[in-house]
Amino acid sequence: MHPYLIPLQKQLKASADSENAFNQAAYMKNKFKFFGLTTDLRREVCKPFLQKDILPAKQDVESIVKTLWEMPQREYHYFAQELLAKYQKQFQEEDIDLLEYLIVNNSWWDSVDFIAANLVGQYFKLYPKKRKAYITKWISSGNMWLQRTCLLFQLKYKADTDTALLTDIIKKLTPSKEFFINKAIGWALREYSKTGPKWVKDFVSAHSLSNLSKKEALKVISKK
Numbered sequence: 001m002h003p004y005l006i007p008l009q010k011q012l013k014a015s016a017d018s019e020n021a022f023n024q025a026a027y028m029k030n031k032f033k034f035f036g037l038t039t040d041l042r043r044e045v046c047k048p049f050l051q052k053d054i055l056p057a058k059q060d061v062e063s064i065v066k067t068l069w070e071m072p073q074r075e076y077h078y079f080a081q082e083l084l085a086k087y088q089k090q091f092q093e094e095d096i097d098l099l100e101y102l103i104v105n106n107s108w109w110d111s112v113d114f115i116a117a118n119l120v121g122q123y124f125k126l127y128p129k130k131r132k133a134y135i136t137k138w139i140s141s142g143n144m145w146l147q148r149t150c151l152l153f154q155l156k157y158k159a160d161t162d163t164a165l166l167t168d169i170i171k172k173l174t175p176s177k178e179f180f181i182n183k184a185i186g187w188a189l190r191e192y193s194k195t196g197p198k199w200v201k202d203f204v205s206a207h208s209l210s211n212l213s214k215k216e217a218l219k220v221i222s223k224k
Contacts (some may be wrong), residue, residue: 002064004049004056011045012037012075024074031108032074046079050086058090062098069106077106082112088122096123096130100138100146107145109180116152124153131165139169144178151184158195166192167203174209185209186216193220 001009012035021036028034037045048054056064061084068080081102099120103112124131139144150169154161170185187207193200197220204217 001067002060003055004054004060004064005067006048007074008049008079012073015041015045027072028108030076030140031107033071033072035075037075042075042078046082049079050082052086053082055086058087061087062095065098066101069102069203073182074110077111081111081119085118091123091126093127093130095135096120096127100134103145103149104143109148112145112148113152116149117155120149120153121156135169139172144176144180147173147176148180148184149180151188155188155191158192161192161195163192163196163199170209171207174207174213179212182210182212183216186213186219189213189217190219193217197221 015037017036019036020038021034024034024036025032027065065080065084068076068083071077084098084102099115102115103120124134135150138150141147150165151173154166166188170188173181173185176182189200189203200217201221204214207215
């Protein structure tokens with residue numbers, strides 16, 4: 001284990017709460033183990049390890065992140081993605097392979113959504129020429145989490161959203177019966193409706209979407 005992780009592991013174990021851990025695991029359908037830290041406590045414990053003057057060298061990050069991702073407790077996974085976010089501006093072309101690894105391993109909505117919106121979104125801004133190849137690959141992969149990432153990576157793009165690309169992705173995934181895909185279609189549209197409400201309203205009218213996707217897409221517009 002990298003020396004950077006030893007004191008972090010000690011702090012997380014010292015803050016464990018078995019009752020909370022049981023409840024958190026149940027909420028996540030027992031897909032992961034937990035130490036049982038509340039979100040606020042976890043952030044408090046982890047904050048010192050995310051300070052600029054203590055961060056590990058960029059060349060060590062992939063190994064550290066993968067080590068964390070292979071640990072059973074979900075708090076390690078949360079920390080891994082938050083650590084990686086500290087290096088967004090330093091992403092190199094090959095880092096897409098690490099992002100893909102994180103998406104397809106220990107996959108669930110809580111990790112995939114963070115990775116999509118915060119990490120993959122930033123990566124494709126830095127390397128737009130890589131976008132088409134990976135979106136095409138992920139859409140055709142049959143992996144629900146890679147497909148969800150395609151829908152959500154533009155969540156924070158606002159006016160920079162590529163609506164033609166979003167349209168193409170949604171049309172390709174609309175036949176899906178997966179809850180997490182239909183929910184993400186609606187979420188992507190709802191988020192963009194804060195920037196382009198007319199575009200979203202017209203899109204929903206013009207396309208055959210699931211009831212879930214429509215409901216999610218029009219939430220913000222309906223309130224207005």
